[in-house]
Amino acid sequence: MSQGMVYNIQRMSVQDGPGLRTTVFLKGCPLSCLWCSNPESQKSSPQMMFFESLCTGCGACMEICPNGAVMPMDEKFGRDLEKCTDCGKCAEVCPSKAREMSGKEMTVEDVMDVVRKDALFYENSDGGVTFGGGEPTSGGEFFLDMVRAAHEEGFHVTVDTCGFCPVERFDRTIELADLFLFDCKHMDPEQHKKLTGQDNTIILRNLRTALNSKTQVRLRMPLMPGMNDSDENIAAMAEFFKEFDSPEIEVMPCHAFGRNKYAALGWAYRMSGEYTPEQLDVILERFANHGLNTVIV
Known part of the structure; x- marks a missing residue:
């Protein structure tokens, strides 16, 4: 039975596809978007996250750490990132949840056991299961086995994807998924690479293939000030979308909800500033001027 790295399973979700859903978040992503609000999803290995504000200074972490990575810090206990190996022992004994591990090895059956718990709610709300990330398709055979299992049990399957996926794997996904929530970040390959670490050649190929298939596609765009909101883009x-008669796009305006996660990982936060209502209205007008209807999600 295949297994892989999952960092969260969110039940009763209403933002990740139609109806009530269970969203399975896989760890690992081939992109490193400047605006990523779930930085803990990028690496495919488990990571320890330290939320300083929750630390009560009990010292249990310091007593158990095998690497000397815990250090006193103003009546609390921080960590030495160079010594920390993300072993998770400190998280096991932390009573205040100041230290938590992101990422857990699970089998397909482990995941499906959780998914099945809300089957009645899916049926009554036209909901189902959503696979997100990170980038869920980077889970390889583990991802495909989960999608196949959900499909074979009759659940509506949504895949929330950036589209950066090997062609053969993506085409197999199309055969099993009912809906793609497909991110479209930037149309220019070089700008896409500057913003995400990868160009968009394979992404646009996969998007075009999905739009030409029988699988439903909902287009989404993370909207970032000065990065991808120009009239040219x-x-x-x-x-691009004129070819497919797809005039509607769901936009996700910049927010700072993930800032505390960067601090918890010891990473630099790279975004600054959000749209004012007036600025956002100007940007949305650009979409309208080019015949694209927008829905804010």
């Missing part, structure tokens, strides 16, 4: 996007 929006015009290029509208031109």
